[in-house]
Amino acid sequence: MYDAGKILTGLLLFLCLITSPIWYNLAAGKADTKPDPKLPAQEKECVAARDVIVATHMSLLNTWRDKVVRGADREYVTAGGKVFPLSLSEGCMKCHANKAEFCDACHNYVAVSPYCWDCHVEPKENK
Amino acid sequence: MIQNAVVGGRKYWTLLLVLLAVIGVGFLCYLYQLVKGLGVTGMSRDVSWGFYIAQFTFLVGVAASAVMVVLPYYLHHYKQFGRITILGEFLAIPAVLMCMLFIFVDLGQPTRVLNVLLYPTFNSVMFWDMVSLGGYLVLNLVIGWVALDAERKRVAPPKWIKPLIYLSIPWAVSIHTVTAFLYAGLPGRHLWLSAILAARFLASAFCAGPSLLIILCLIVRRFSRFDPGREAIQTLAKIVTYAMILNMFFLLLEMFTAFYSQIPGHVHPFDYLYTGLTENGHYYGKLVPWMWASTALAVVAITTLLFPQLRQRERVLVFSAVCVFLSTWIDKGMGLVVGGFIPNPFETVTEYLPTLPEVGIALGVWGIGFLVLTVLYKIAVSVKEQAQA
Amino acid sequence: MGINRRDFLRVTGVGTLLGLGGGVVRELGIVKRVEAGTYQPQPNALTARRWAMVVDMRKCLEKVNQDGCQDCILACHAVHNVPKIQDPKHEVKWLWKEPYENTFPSQHHEFTEERLHGQPFLALCNHCDKPPCVRVCPTQATFRRPDGIVVMDYHRCIGCRYCMAACPYGSRSFNWSDPRKALEADKTNPGFPTRTKGVVEKCNFCDERLAEGLPPRCVEVCTVKALTFGDLEDPESDVRKLLRSYYTVQRKPELGTKPEIFYIV
Numbered sequence: 026m027y028d029a030g031k032i033l034t035g036l037l038l039f040l041c042l043i044t045s046p047i048w049y050n051l052a053a054g055k056a057d058t059k060p061d062p063k064l065p066a067q068e069k070e071c072v073a074a075r076d077v078i079v080a081t082h083m084s085l086l087n088t089w090r091d092k093v094v095r096g097a098d099r100e101y102v103t104a105g106g107k108v109f110p111l112s113l114s115e116g117c118m119k120c121h122a123n124k125a126e127f128c129d130a131c132h133n134y135v136a137v138s139p140y141c142w143d144c145h146v147e148p149k150e151n152k
Numbered sequence: 153m154i155q156n157a158v159v160g161g162r163k164y165w166t167l168l169l170v171l172l173a174v175i176g177v178g179f180l181c182y183l184y185q186l187v188k189g190l191g192v193t194g195m196s197r198d199v200s201w202g203f204y205i206a207q208f209t210f211l212v213g214v215a216a217s218a219v220m221v222v223l224p225y226y227l228h229h230y231k232q233f234g235r236i237t238i239l240g241e242f243l244a245i246p247a248v249l250m251c252m253l254f255i256f257v258d259l260g261q262p263t264r265v266l267n268v269l270l271y272p273t274f275n276s277v278m279f280w281d282m283v284s285l286g287g288y289l290v291l292n293l294v295i296g297w298v299a300l301d302a303e304r305k306r307v308a309p310p311k312w313i314k315p316l317i318y319l320s321i322p323w324a325v326s327i328h329t330v331t332a333f334l335y336a337g338l339p340g341r342h343l344w345l346s347a348i349l350a351a352r353f354l355a356s357a358f359c360a361g362p363s364l365l366i367i368l369c370l371i372v373r374r375f376s377r378f379d380p381g382r383e384a385i386q387t388l389a390k391i392v393t394y395a396m397i398l399n400m401f402f403l404l405l406e407m408f409t410a411f412y413s414q415i416p417g418h419v420h421p422f423d424y425l426y427t428g429l430t431e432n433g434h435y436y437g438k439l440v441p442w443m444w445a446s447t448a449l450a451v452v453a454i455t456t457l458l459f460p461q462l463r464q465r466e467r468v469l470v471f472s473a474v475c476v477f478l479s480t481w482i483d484k485g486m487g488l489v490v491g492g493f494i495p496n497p498f499e500t501v502t503e504y505l506p507t508l509p510e511v512g513i514a515l516g517v518w519g520i521g522f523l524v525l526t527v528l529y530k531i532a533v534s535v536k537e538q539a540q541a
Numbered sequence: 542m543g544i545n546r547r548d549f550l551r552v553t554g555v556g557t558l559l560g561l562g563g564g565v566v567r568e569l570g571i572v573k574r575v576e577a578g579t580y581q582p583q584p585n586a587l588t589a590r591r592w593a594m595v596v597d598m599r600k601c602l603e604k605v606n607q608d609g610c611q612d613c614i615l616a617c618h619a620v621h622n623v624p625k626i627q628d629p630k631h632e633v634k635w636l637w638k639e640p641y642e643n644t645f646p647s648q649h650h651e652f653t654e655e656r657l658h659g660q661p662f663l664a665l666c667n668h669c670d671k672p673p674c675v676r677v678c679p680t681q682a683t684f685r686r687p688d689g690i691v692v693m694d695y696h697r698c699i700g701c702r703y704c705m706a707a708c709p710y711g712s713r714s715f716n717w718s719d720p721r722k723a724l725e726a727d728k729t730n731p732g733f734p735t736r737t738k739g740v741v742e743k744c745n746f747c748d749e750r751l752a753e754g755l756p757p758r759c760v761e762v763c764t765v766k767a768l769t770f771g772d773l774e775d776p777e778s779d780v781r782k783l784l785r786s787y788y789t790v791q792r793k794p795e796l797g798t799k800p801e802i803f804y805i806v
Contacts, residue, residue: 094695094696095684097686102578110583115732144734145734146729148731188718191717197631197715200706255701260698261737261739262699264680264700265699271697273678278677278679282679338673338677338707340709416646492706497708497793498646499642500643
């Protein structure tokens with residue numbers, strides 16, 4: 026290989042730079058703090074079991090959105106018979122009212138910014 | 153073959169640098185538009201399509217015009233065009249690219265553009281427009297690249313390219329018909345609701361594209377050792393002549409229907425474009441000078457193209473080609489697209505002119521197109537020069 | 542190394558494509574957890590087979606000429622967080638007034654009765670039976686529901702504005718900038734989303750209120766009962782009764798869009 030020294034050095038430098046977010050967070054201890062979303066005090070029963078909701082709430086919300094906007098259904102009845110309105114502001118956020126303490130806790134940790142609140146109005150507690 | 157694009161003289165690199173600078177300015181303007189929204193343009197609730205869509209409409213025609221070189225050569229074995237089919241195809245590619253970019257910069261939610269493919273809507277002409285433009289881009293890329301590569305290797309192109317070439321001929325016609333169908337089926341827009349719109353689009357395409365090709369051929373001859381051929385250029389000029397006459401004739405047909413029938417919906421858009429409209433004592437005529445400029449350019453172009461003594465002098469031909477290109481750019485771009493929205497469904501007038509950021513973004517897209525064109529032409533011309541040697 | 546440049550590029554390119562493609566397949570292949578619940582409409586939702594509205598302009602104009610009433614417009618725009626944009630080129634309106642001559646351009650003539658001259662007529666989306674806007678939308682972001690309402694899915698809209706070009710009535714507005722900048726924070730209705738810049742919007746026949754058993758807001762607030770809403774397929778509905786009793790006109794019927802807004806003039 027021509028210029029093997031230069032190329033391998035450059036490649037090594039590149040790998041270090043591109044993985045810098047990982048080893049920086051490890052070194053600064055930021056990765057250790059798990060996100061701790063504050064759960065609502067009164068309500069204990071959510072739309073689905075905790076691990077299911079955590080893993081699938083993104084596609085759940087998308088399904089709910091399509092059912093409300095494009096279909097005729099506006100209510101979800103859990104297996105246990107509890108009725109939830111299919112609404113971000115009137116359903117989920119009636120219990121999980123504080124966006125900063127609940128939604129943002131995990132979203133900020135994994136650095137995602139869902140654009141729901143560009144349109145859907147956050148409950149007044151946050152403002 | 154690509155390495156031909158990275159070796160070049162000072163003029164080549166200067167051109168690329170200038171184009172990159174223009175693209176850079178356009179990109180910054182686009183970031184501004186992304187942040188602030190499409191309100192930074194001159195578009196409004198009444199004139200909801202403007203400069204971007206005007207450029208798109210015009211450039212689909214330029215893209216389709218590759219067929220004007222491909223058809224005579226492959227279907228009728230007109231040997232003189234054999235030297236320049238690649239130039240036609242390599243003009244179609246950046247033209248289609250610019251079309252797609254102009255649509256992209258016009259979108260309010262560009263990150264969602266793939267929704268058109270995720271939720272295909274077969275009754276929407278815009279869906280078919282995306283499909284046909286995408287397919288045409290791929291077709292021309294494959295055909296152009298394979299044919300040029302074969303020429304570089306001094307062999308005949310592979311047999312499977314022939315059906316693709318034959319496919320590209322009706323496909324070229326279809327991309328522009330589909331674009332015309334975007335407009336020609338809308339019940340509330342009387343400037344567009346006309347059966348002849350698709351025919352007008354094709355006629356103006358076949359004069360705009362080949363006239364740009366003429367200019368590009370003359371530039372190629374001037375700046376390289378490859379000569380596209382005097383006869384090929386003259387034949388292109390004859391095509392432009394007939395197409396331009398047909399284009400103007402179709403426009404006059406539209407005007408006859410409007411003005412002889414005196415139906416207000418038909419008359420008012422033409423009034424707005426060519427004389428201006430007065431409403432409540434206010435005169436609206438921002439596009440009037442442009443439309444008459446387009447007409448004057450068309451008359452000059454047809455006059456200088458009609459007479460062989462003028463057409464055969466390449467200096468005059470360049471001038472005629474520029475006149476054709478500019479005339480159709482105005483008429484088919486701003487004239488047609490903006491004119492369709494004026495007056496609005498309430499019969500009132502809201503005028504439109506592009507803003508500075510809008511023009512900046514448009515120039516950026518044209519810059520990208522010309523960059524791709526320059527690079528592709530550099531490759532094609534280099535291969536041809538090497539084949540000659 | 543023994544590999545030439547072309548083959549190296551080929552291997553790297555194919556490898557990248559496979560890697561990306563494999564990633565996509567993995568995402569699609571995640572088995573969705575089966576939800577144990579069921580979905581249903583709200584119990585008191587208003588349903589119909591063809592919603593329509595009759596606008597009695599005689600009552601409306603009488604009130605407007607008394608006190609410049611625009612209750613319906615203000616109420617609609619308030620409950621739906623419609624932004625108040627100063628620049629008329631960028632305004633967003635779901636329900637508004639246009640002079641008679643502009644609302645019905647082919648109807649008025651040189652000797653139209655004086656009582657209609659320049660009078661403000663209510664204009665809104667006609668929720669056509671054969672809507673050109675739906676025909677042209679490339680993503681089905683706007684679509685016609687089985688009950689006749691032409692709806693906007695703001696999540697799917699790519700902002701191409703083809704629907705605005707297609708609408709023969711000028712019913713649609715585009716968000717040329719962030720609408721929240723033109724909304725007062727304390728007057729926002731938290732129960733209904735705002736929109737974002739870059740999407741088209743229009744009257745939605747208050748489908749979110751119909752789902753809760755409420756009539757459209759404009760119909761509800763009109764003090765002179767100029768607006769009547771109902772099911773055209775129900776022969777005893779209020780709209781059918783009005784249509785039987787009075788001569789009504791639609792906007793631009795010659796275009797074949799079959800609008801569902803009827804005006805008593």
